[in-house]
Amino acid sequence: MSNDRIHHKGDSKEHQRHTDSDDDAKQLSQSLQHSMKYKGSHHDSHHLHSSFNKHLPDLKITGSGGSASAEAKMAPDDTSDLINLTDKSNYEEARLESLSKKFGVKLKMNDGKLDCTTNTSGTDVSLGTYDNSPEGLNSLDSDLTKKVNEKKQALVKEYNVKFDTQETSPEYGDRAREPRLDELDALDSALKKSRSSLSTNFEQRILFLRDWREGDPAMQTQGKWNNRIVVYGMPENGAAVTSDQRSAEEKRLGILNSVEDTFLHEFGHVGDHTSGQVDRTKYGWQQMGNGTWAKKTTDDKLYIWNERKDENGKQPEGWVEVNSKGEFVHPDSLEGLVSNSQMMEKALVKPSSDYFYTPKDDFAEAIARYRQSPESRAKLAQDAPGLCKYVEEYDKREIADKLGVGEGNKPLYKRNEKFEIVRDESVAEKSTMAKLRDATFPYFISVPPIFYPL
Numbered sequence: 001m002s003n004d005r006i007h008h009k010g011d012s013k014e015h016q017r018h019t020d021s022d023d024d025a026k027q028l029s030q031s032l033q034h035s036m037k038y039k040g041s042h043h044d045s046h047h048l049h050s051s052f053n054k055h056l057p058d059l060k061i062t063g064s065g066g067s068a069s070a071e072a073k074m075a076p077d078d079t080s081d082l083i084n085l086t087d088k089s090n091y092e093e094a095r096l097e098s099l100s101k102k103f104g105v106k107l108k109m110n111d112g113k114l115d116c117t118t119n120t121s122g123t124d125v126s127l128g129t130y131d132n133s134p135e136g137l138n139s140l141d142s143d144l145t146k147k148v149n150e151k152k153q154a155l156v157k158e159y160n161v162k163f164d165t166q167e168t169s170p171e172y173g174d175r176a177r178e179p180r181l182d183e184l185d186a187l188d189s190a191l192k193k194s195r196s197s198l199s200t201n202f203e204q205r206i207l208f209l210r211d212w213r214e215g216d217p218a219m220q221t222q223g224k225w226n227n228r229i230v231v232y233g234m235p236e237n238g239a240a241v242t243s244d245q246r247s248a249e250e251k252r253l254g255i256l257n258s259v260e261d262t263f264l265h266e267f268g269h270v271g272d273h274t275s276g277q278v279d280r281t282k283y284g285w286q287q288m289g290n291g292t293w294a295k296k297t298t299d300d301k302l303y304i305w306n307e308r309k310d311e312n313g314k315q316p317e318g319w320v321e322v323n324s325k326g327e328f329v330h331p332d333s334l335e336g337l338v339s340n341s342q343m344m345e346k347a348l349v350k351p352s353s354d355y356f357y358t359p360k361d362d363f364a365e366a367i368a369r370y371r372q373s374p375e376s377r378a379k380l381a382q383d384a385p386g387l388c389k390y391v392e393e394y395d396k397r398e399i400a401d402k403l404g405v406g407e408g409n410k411p412l413y414k415r416n417e418k419f420e421i422v423r424d425e426s427v428a429e430k431s432t433m434a435k436l437r438d439a440t441f442p443y444f445i446s447v448p449p450i451f452y453p454l
Contacts, residue, residue, distance in 0.1 A: 095134075096137070099140060102144075103144040103148065103180050103181050104118065104180030104181050104183060104235070105118050105127060105144065105181060106119075106124075113129045113130065113131065113132065114131065114132040114136060114140070115129050116128050116129070116130065116140060116144075118181050118185070119182070119185075120185055127143070127144070128140070128143060147181060148179065148180075148181060148184065151188075152179070152184065155184065155187065155188060155191065158191075159195065159204065160200070160202075160203055160204055161198075161203065161204045161205070162204070162205045162206070163179070163205075163207075163208075164176065164205050164206065164228065168205075169207050172207070172209060175210055176208065176209060176210070177209065177210040177234075178208065179206075179231075180234070180235070182259075183208070183231070183259055185242060187206065187259075187260075187263055189242045189243065189260050189420075190260050190263035190267060191267075192418075192420035192421065193264065193371040193372075193415075193421065194263075194264060194267035194268075194371065194421075195403075196271070196395075196398045196402045196403055196421055197267045197271025197274065197275070198271075198274070199225065199226075199227060199274045200274075200402070202225050202227040203227065204228075204229070204270065205223070205228040205229070206229050207228060207229070207230045207231065208231045209230065209231060209232050210233070210234065211233055211234075212233025212234075213232075216232040216233070217232060218231075218232060218262050219262045219265070219266050220232070221269040221270065225273070226269055226270050229263070229266045231259075235259055242258065242260045243258075243372050243373040243376075243418075245258075246258075246373070251373060251375035251376070253379075254375065254376045254379035254380070256353070256372065256376070260372075261372060264367065264368035264372060265364045265365060265367070267367075268363060268364030268365075268366075268367035268368055271367065271398060272360055272363055272364065274402075275394075275398050275401065275402065277397060277398065277401070278363055279390075280293060280359040280363070282390045283349045283362060283366070283386065283390045283391075284296050284347055284362075284386070284387075285362070286324070288302070288322065288323075288325060288326035289324060289325035289326055290325065290326035291326075292304065293358070293359045294322055295319070295347060295348075295356070295359075295362075296347070296349075297346040297347060297348055298346060298347070298348050299346070301321055302322050302324065303319040303320060303321055303322065304320060304322055304326075305318075305319055305358070306318050306319060306334065306337060308328075308334065310334055316334060316337060317340065318337040318338055318339050318340065318343075319337070319338040319339075319340070319343045320336070320337060320338075321338075340354050344356075349386045349387055349390075350383060350384040350386065350387060351366075351384060351387065352366040352369050352380050352383065352384045352387055353365045363391070366384065366387045366388070366390075366391045367391055367394075367395070370388065370391045370392065370395060371395070371419055372419070373419065374419075377419075396411070399413050399414070399415075399421065403421070405427075405430075406427040406428050406429050406430055407428045407430055410424075410427045411424065411427065412424060412427055412429070
């Protein structure tokens with residue numbers, strides 16, 4: 001989320017019911033995106049689960065291991081391969097659960113030993129086999145801590161990032177924590193796709209918090225220079241996954257429900273700030289006389305997200321009409337309040353999701369979809385073609401401007417088949433003289449060589 005405004009996503013009004021299954025799937029996709037970007041109440045989670053079974057009964061939300069949750073996937077004949085926690089003390093049971101949650105790994109019995117695995121790029125990777133004993137668990141804890149530190153050091157070396165701690169972020173008290181291995185994999189994947197958005201002048205700080213509190217976002221970009229991303233709480237099942245770990249149906253629906261996706265969104269905010277090239281008018285926003293921005297509609301009207309209260313002291317969710325000066329068309333009432341789903345249909349340039357309360361979030365959501373995977377990019381082009389065209393142009397321009405161009409002014413970097421930004425070996429570096437000329441233009445004067453007769 002941006003650091004401007006924080007909204008709990010979703011309309012308070014009941015969406016119009018559709019009989020078409022694709023519409024149901026679309027609404028469910030939006031609900032999933034909402035629930036992951038803002039963690040809701042138990043009621044919200046139950047409602048989401050019920051909607052999931054109703055509209056897409058065969059779809060399984062993948063977890064950090066690239067598979068359905070243990071409860072959903074466990075068949076009666078599968079239990080023999082899992083740790084029999086009932087045979088252990090309460091302490092051992094709590095220790096196993098604590099280590100699994102702390103590091104984002106899977107623990108299960110294999111030939112009498114405790115097998116520890118994590119999921120990287122859609123494949124289970126063994127992190128070692130340990131005795132299922134207090135000594136074995138101590139060794140496992142020590143080894144995983146070492147792996148977390150090694151992964152952090154690798155990211156610090158590869159990218160201009162810094163991991164904040166309790167000492168560097170005293171305003172959060174004792175909430176700061178170490179990241180999990182699966183979170184670091186998600187961060188690494190997002191950085192590979194977003195390295196052009198990072199600032200070259202400031203460290204990109206990352207702070208992980210141990211708990212999520214009512215009203216917190218999932219992540220938030222902070223700081224004067226948008227140079228700190230705060231991760232609120234620890235992932236639940238199904239959250240800490242990368243694009244490669246998604247099911248085919250999740251990819252088709254374009255669901256953005258992972259830690260990686262949220263990082264992609266936040267790095268979109270960073271790029272918005274550091275590039276200085278985002279043209280909000282190109283994706284359907286107009287700056288008003290008071291300096292704020294309003295979303296344009298197909299009937300040439302302007303709307304902003306409602307922050308006024310009604311006569312009962314409540315703040316209804318929806319969009320209210322304003323004029324070009326930023327003044328309310330209905331200053332004394334909320335007449336004509338437009339729901340979020342209605343606004344998606346009325347928008348001159350369709351947003352990529354229903355999380356578009358500000359032009360910054362409209363842009364960041366589109367960037368996340370564009371960079372996530374081939375499937376999410378295809379869905380962006382289908383649902384919001386105008387927005388997709390704009391972010392594609394922006395992305396290419398950002399890569400060239402931030403990471404440099406070579407001979408013939410061709411970008412030195414490109415996106416590979418996984419949408420990661422890599423060096424384009426077919427483009428030659430500019431000569432030293434050409435770099436000097438570019439750096440000193442228009443002051444550079446080329447002096448032709450002087451030939452003296454022999």
